[in-house]
Amino acid sequence: MGSSELINRRHEIESQPESDNEYYPKPSKSFIAVSRPLRYLLREERLVFVVVGMVIATVFFFLIPPSTQNLEKDFGATPTLHPMVRQVHRDREAVFGGGMFVGKVPLGLKRKPMRIVVTGGAGFVGSHLVDRLMARGDSVIVVDNFFTGRKENLMHHFGNPNFELIRHDVVEPLLLEVDQIYHLACPASPVHYKFNPVKTIKTNVVGTLNMLGLAKRVGARFLLTSTSEVYGDPLQHPQVETYWGNVNPIGVRSCYDEGKRTAETLAMDYHRGANVEVRIARIFNTYGPRMCIDDGRVVSNFVAQALRNEPMTVYGDGKQTRSFQFVSDLVEGLMRLMEGEHVGPFNLGNPGEFTMLELAKVVQETIDPNAKISFKANTEDDPHKRKPDITKAKELLGWEPTVSLTKGLPLMVTDFRTRIFGDHDAPSTNTKTKTKAKTNNVVRSN
Incomplete structure (x- = not known):
């Protein structure tokens, strides 16, 4: 009976009219939802x-x-x-x-930290750039076919988990996931780019096209290292970035000069047409440790010849001028350009101007006051004057070179002396002959 009473009692409660609900209040769900967090x-x-x-x-x-x-x-x-x-x-x-x-x-x-690829990173400038990027804490991938690059320039990074080295020719496509691309791959000295001119222009055009395509696919920022050679034998002095140049399109240097001009065109077309972030640097004469010995460039030629007690070869009358910047200054300019907000092109060089005879005298003072000078006929299409106007780089990048020729040249001499003579300060004639032959073989094999 108790059971049925309870059941009936509950039935009575539930059957009461709504007006009696005030005696049996029930909290609303919305109130419960708000009150619990409170x-x-x-x-x-x-x-x-x-x-x-x-x-x-x-x-x-x-x-x-x-x-x-x-x-x-x-x-x-x-x-x-x-x-x-x-x-x-x-x-x-x-x-x-x-x-x-x-x-x-x-x-x-x-x-x-960023993931950065440096094409031509085993070369002279590229290896110094890799050093700076690694010191900054970035992960660096070097892509090089070792035509002019040397593994010795990068051996101190072997074993570092943030460093990778790939033997690859940029003329062939390459797939990588990177944030930035420093495109330096191309032989830069007359001896090397005249050795195989078709290969040189393919590197400048097809190689640049491949790396721009990579930048477009992965959304990377792309920096092209162009050259002061785009000005040819300039009719304007000093050269500003707005000058279009005076270049022979069918000369023996055209594979390099016109190749770099085309590379700049490709970079700007990808920038305007495909929204690729590009930066363009026009590099003037650069010197420093790790330069290729006997590569045909005037500073390395003079230093190597003076160290071997050979006459320094001056082409023409020696009155043609060049501007020389130390490699650390150039690397600083490249990094500022890459990290900045301006496309360019930017002249990166030292506005200090030297004639070839003046340079020879500086080398004499640094290495051997008794070093002799010999004169030879000038090479074809050799520019008579070369001096950068770096006003744009000063104003927009806050960059200008800081290392003078008298300070930078001894550092290069020390490196050359070690690589030519090893531990011997005064090699014998036989040693000099063997060293020179070995060096020439290295250049030819590259």
Whole structure:
């Protein structure tokens, strides 16, 4: 009976009219959904900790003014901001949003390492660029066919997990996942690019086309190392980037000169037509350690000849002029160009101008005051004057060379002396002859 009474009693309660519901109140679902998070926050003073955390975050990121003086001290900021400073600002905006000087970067926040490919990275300039990128903490992939590059230039990076070396010719397509591409692959000295002119122009055109295609596929920024040779035998002095040049399209140097001019055209077409981020550098005469010995370039020729007690060969009357920049200055310019916001082209060179006879005298003073000079007929299409106007690089990149010829040349001489003579400071005649023959064989085999 008790059971039936309970059942009947519940039936009576449920059957009562809605007006009597005030005696049997039921909380609404919406109230329950709202009250549970509130009860959770109010329990154990959780709300207090949330509010305190928000206040601390607000004070740290928005109320503490940034110190632009420290930025200027660390990066050398000027009214035209240093590219590294702009990169810091971009990184900070990506993380925190807002304008350039909103908030403060946490102490532990560093620049994100990038994956970078350097074509021709085993060569003279390329290996020094790789050193800088590795020191900065990036992962570097070197692509080189070793026509003029040397593994010895990169051996100190072997075993580093952030370094890769691929034997590959850029004339053939290559698939990689990278953030930036420094395209340096191409023989740059007359001895090498005249050795196989068809191969040289294919490297400049087809190789550049392949690397631009890679940049388009993976969304990488692309830097082309062009040359002052695009100005040919200039009728304008000094040369500015807006000068179109005076180039012989069918001469013995055209494979290099016109090849680089075409490479610039391809880069700009990919930039305008495919939205590829490109940068173009026009490199003037560069010297330093790791240059190829006997490569036909005037500085390496003079140094090698003076070290071997041979007459330094001056072509023509020796009054033609060149400008010489140390390799570390060039690498700094290339990196600033890559990290900056300007396409270019930019002249990267030292505006200090020397005649060939003046250069020979500097080499004499550095190596041997008694070194002799011999004269030979000038080579075909050899430019009479070459001097960069670097106003654009100064204003937009904050770059200019800092190493003078008298400071940089001894560093190159030390490297050449070691590579030519090994540990011997004064080799015998037989040793000199063997060394010269060995060097010539190396050049031919490359």
